Amino acid sequence: MTLLQWAFDGLLGITLIWLAWRTLASADLFKAIVLFIAFGLLMSLAWVRLNAPDIALAEAAIGAGLTGALLLVALARLNVVAAQTGDIESNTKQISAPEDSARTTAVVGQGVSNKHNLFQYFLVLMLSAVAAGLAYAVLSLPSEAPGLSRDVAENLNVSGVSNPVTAVLLNFRGYDTLLEMAVLLLALLGVWSLNRLPEQYESSPGLVLDMLSRLLVPLLLLVAGYLLWVGSRAPGGAFQAGSVLAAAGVLLLLAGWRPAARFLGWPLRFALIIGLAVFVSVALLMMLPGGQLLQLPPAFAGALILLIETAATLSIGVTLAALFYGSRPRSEQIPPHHTGSGGENE
Amino acid sequence: MLIVLPLIGTLLCFLLPRQVKALGLMTALAIAASAVALLWQLLQQGAMRYSVGGWGAPLGIDLYADGLSLLMLLITATVGLAISIYANAAFKLDKLVHFWPLWLLLWTALNALFLSADLFNLYVSLELLGLSAVALVALAGGSAALGAAMRYLLVSLLGSMLYLLGLALLYHSFASVDIAILAQRMESTPAVWAAMALMTVGLLLKTALFPLHFWLPPAHANAPAAVSALLSALVVKGSFYILLRLWLEVFPLSHAAPGQLLGLLGAAAILWGGVQALRQTRLKMLIAYSTVSQLGYLFIAFPLATTMAWKGAMYLLLSHALAKSAMFLAAGNLLLFGGHDRITQLDRVAQRLPLTLAAFALAGVSIIGLPISGGFIGKWLLLTAAMQSGEWGWAVVMILGSLLAAAYIFKVIGYAFTQAEVTHEACEVSKTMGATAFVLALAAIVLGLIAPWLLALMDIAEPFAMSSAALNAGAAA
Numbered sequence: 025m026t027l028l029q030w031a032f033d034g035l036l037g038i039t040l041i042w043l044a045w046r047t048l049a050s051a052d053l054f055k056a057i058v059l060f061i062a063f064g065l066l067m068s069l070a071w072v073r074l075n076a077p078d079i080a081l082a083e084a085a086i087g088a089g090l091t092g093a094l095l096l097v098a099l100a101r102l103n104v105v106a107a108q109t110g111d112i113e114s115n116t117k118q119i120s121a122p123e124d125s126a127r128t129t130a131v132v133g134q135g136v137s138n139k140h141n142l143f144q145y146f147l148v149l150m151l152s153a154v155a156a157g158l159a160y161a162v163l164s165l166p167s168e169a170p171g172l173s174r175d176v177a178e179n180l181n182v183s184g185v186s187n188p189v190t191a192v193l194l195n196f197r198g199y200d201t202l203l204e205m206a207v208l209l210l211a212l213l214g215v216w217s218l219n220r221l222p223e224q225y226e227s228s229p230g231l232v233l234d235m236l237s238r239l240l241v242p243l244l245l246l247v248a249g250y251l252l253w254v255g256s257r258a259p260g261g262a263f264q265a266g267s268v269l270a271a272a273g274v275l276l277l278l279a280g281w282r283p284a285a286r287f288l289g290w291p292l293r294f295a296l297i298i299g300l301a302v303f304v305s306v307a308l309l310m311m312l313p314g315g316q317l318l319q320l321p322p323a324f325a326g327a328l329i330l331l332i333e334t335a336a337t338l339s340i341g342v343t344l345a346a347l348f349y350g351s352r353p354r355s356e357q358i359p360p361h362h363t364g365s366g367g368e369n370e
Numbered sequence: 371m372l373i374v375l376p377l378i379g380t381l382l383c384f385l386l387p388r389q390v391k392a393l394g395l396m397t398a399l400a401i402a403a404s405a406v407a408l409l410w411q412l413l414q415q416g417a418m419r420y421s422v423g424g425w426g427a428p429l430g431i432d433l434y435a436d437g438l439s440l441l442m443l444l445i446t447a448t449v450g451l452a453i454s455i456y457a458n459a460a461f462k463l464d465k466l467v468h469f470w471p472l473w474l475l476l477w478t479a480l481n482a483l484f485l486s487a488d489l490f491n492l493y494v495s496l497e498l499l500g501l502s503a504v505a506l507v508a509l510a511g512g513s514a515a516l517g518a519a520m521r522y523l524l525v526s527l528l529g530s531m532l533y534l535l536g537l538a539l540l541y542h543s544f545a546s547v548d549i550a551i552l553a554q555r556m557e558s559t560p561a562v563w564a565a566m567a568l569m570t571v572g573l574l575l576k577t578a579l580f581p582l583h584f585w586l587p588p589a590h591a592n593a594p595a596a597v598s599a600l601l602s603a604l605v606v607k608g609s610f611y612i613l614l615r616l617w618l619e620v621f622p623l624s625h626a627a628p629g630q631l632l633g634l635l636g637a638a639a640i641l642w643g644g645v646q647a648l649r650q651t652r653l654k655m656l657i658a659y660s661t662v663s664q665l666g667y668l669f670i671a672f673p674l675a676t677t678m679a680w681k682g683a684m685y686l687l688l689s690h691a692l693a694k695s696a697m698f699l700a701a702g703n704l705l706l707f708g709g710h711d712r713i714t715q716l717d718r719v720a721q722r723l724p725l726t727l728a729a730f731a732l733a734g735v736s737i738i739g740l741p742i743s744g745g746f747i748g749k750w751l752l753l754t755a756a757m758q759s760g761e762w763g764w765a766v767v768m769i770l771g772s773l774l775a776a777a778y779i780f781k782v783i784g785y786a787f788t789q790a791e792v793t794h795e796a797c798e799v800s801k802t803m804g805a806t807a808f809v810l811a812l813a814a815i816v817l818g819l820i821a822p823w824l825l826a827l828m829d830i831a832e833p834f835a836m837s838s839a840a841l842n843a844g845a846a847a
Binding site: 157158160161162164165166171172175176179195196197198199200203204206207209210211213214216217218290293294296297300301304307308315316317318319320 | 377468542559
């Protein structure tokens with residue numbers, strides 16, 4: 025490693041820690057989110073430096089991009105809700121870091137603050153001890169660990185793809201990915217099961233946003249398709265492609281576009297679950313000729329993986345965009361005579 | 371397959387929200403049937419190992435079923451089926467369309483968790499479990515439930531992160547995440563100790579062992595009754611199961627000190643949970659603190675670490691799952707009936723809801739550990755194990771805990787028979803809701819009668835043999 029690389033890595037590491045600290049200590053939520061997005065982008069640089077381009081792509085797209093968008097839209101909604109209840113300031117702007125609250129307490133009463141401070145010192149001490157123990161454990165590890173990369177490399181030729189990461193995700197440990205898809209669906213189910221937010225209607229965007237979305241959305245679709253296709257050989261794949269697809273969706277939603285109501289019923293639900301449905305069906309079909317669950321025969325593995333990934337990309341994209349939209353769309357209404365208070369009332 | 375079935379059920383329920391009642395119930399029945407089928411298979415051929423994708427460990431993921439996982443699957447199927455029936459009667463359709471997909475995903479997670487032999491796969495199912503549990507708590511709506519759900523979410527995520535960090539250390543050290551392979555390659559290095567500490571704390575956080583129980587009472591008390599029953603009966607047991615597997619198979623148990631610490635925390639949980647339960651004025655809060663107390667018993671097995679102690683803890687776990695779900699369902703009925711769950715105003719429910727109160731009382735018998743109930747067998751095994759090891763302290767704590775349990779159960783039953791001054795408007799409670807609670811409570815009692823058969827099931831592939839042989843050979847009778 026050259027001196028330049030050392031300097032770059034050092035700077036990257038220090039900046040990351042500094043950004044993380046600033047994010048946590050920021051009293052202004054908006055500022056904290058922006059710092060968090062910057063943190064995600066630098067983090068993906070760090071993954072590149074660690075020779076993990078797949079994770080770098082995912083971190084940039086999901087960690088920085090979509091999570092940032094989700095956080096920002098959540099903050100915007102919070103502001104709306106707080107404005108309705110009439111206390112923006114106390115709810116959103118002034119969420120103070122622990123230090124600040126300690127300082128506030130100091131004004132209220134010296135005795136209380138002493139206790140508080142003591143507890144904080146105790147906490148800092150404990151956390152430092154834990155960190156030191158962890159550091160010792162990590163340093164005691166052998167610096168080179170082969171992991172399973174040799175096993176993966178040996179079996180790569182029968183996995184149907186030549187990108188080891190895709191081989192692990194979709195073939196060797198496809199079962200994990202199957203459950204991860206369920207987690208993603210679960211996130212959306214969880215959000216939809218909450219009460220509905222005030223409806224947002226179609227609005228006309230400004231000229232810039234309008235032009236930009238017209239230009240960018242086709243481009244994003246193209247990039248998503250490319251990432252999906254290239255995933256079998258080089259960094260890329262369903263999760264990255266799906267998040268780019270979701271970015272297109274988010275852009276459209278931001279530009280004020282709303283899908284027509286007739287697509288919001290079962291077509292939407294179908295798009296949301298098709299990834300998981302195709303995955304489960306393939307997994308079960310492989311048992312018919314006497315194989316194990318999810319045992320992809322080498323001859324068709326490549327095609328099957330592409331099939332699963334295509335469906336997964338669609339579902340991931342739609343799910344993430346739906347998460348950005350927030351509550352479930354209006355046409356999901358159950359017939360009025362069934363709606364009413366829940367089963368229990370406390 | 372036990373994992374794929376609930377997953378398909380989820381998808382169908384999501385796609386066809388109008389038919390959730392029938393679809394969900396059919397799925398529940400199918401899962402229960404396949405759990406019984408697995409019981410049959412295991413009885414025929416002993417423990418089973420299954421390689422998903424045909425790769426086999428360490429490259430792929432293995433599933434593994436022995437007596438321990440079988441019993442967990444069976445209890446999940448029993449409680450799950452009863453709660454499914456209860457929920458269909460208790461919730462209106464607009465809640466059910468959300469309840470069913472979430473609950474079936476939770477069921478997927480539980481089955482996946484009990485069958486997995488792979489630590490990373492366990493992490494994924496743990497995430498699925500935690501998130502679906504949080505979403506179900508939030509289903510109740512209202513600020514108290516949402517606040518509790520949010521706190522539960524943060525705790526759950528913190529627990530998962532700690533577990534994952536420990537897992538990363540293990541993978542780096544031994545190049546595998548398969549439980550059996552790790553057990554062979556295990557050696558005592560600082561990294562292993564760090565991993566053990568991290569994973570144990572993470573899982574304890576999710577299992578809500580004292581003093582990490584702070585999130586449990588509000589989350590369990592504010593959820594809808596069917597969900598509270600699920601959380602107390604099954605969800606906390608999921609993370610306990612992983613902990614048990616880790617301690618029994620992965621980590622070297624040559625040092626007894628960590629086990630002693632867990633035992634002490636368990637003892638503290640028994641007493642603290644019991645006292646807190648006695649002090650509660652709300653029925654659901656009382657039951658939630660009772661869970662904190664009962665969870666403590668499970669950890670008494672760690673310092674004893676004999677086969678008998680493990681079996682006792684396992685037995686308590688099973689009977690607690692049945693009794694506590696019955697109790698929460700009964701509490702849900704009382705809540706619906708009177709519109710409140712203040713213990714002092716239970717208003718002669720003995721006459722007006724006899725089935726529900728009978729369910730509560732029977733479940734109480736098992737929780738206290740009175741003879742012939744499942745709880746009795748579990749406590750008896752634990753007590754005997756403690757006395758055989760000559761560790762009387764644990765026995766005293768267990769007996770004190772039972773006295774506390776008796777006190778808080780009889781407090782509720784006592785108020786149920788007295789006549790309150792204000793009689794208020796009562797809501798109708800359907801027969802199904804009373805009956806499911808009663809059947810569950812009855813099952814907790816029956817568990818005490820089929821003890822020899824169940825204990826034989828636990829011996830399939832002898833999941834408890836390894837540690838006790840390593841720790842104190844010959845101590846177990």
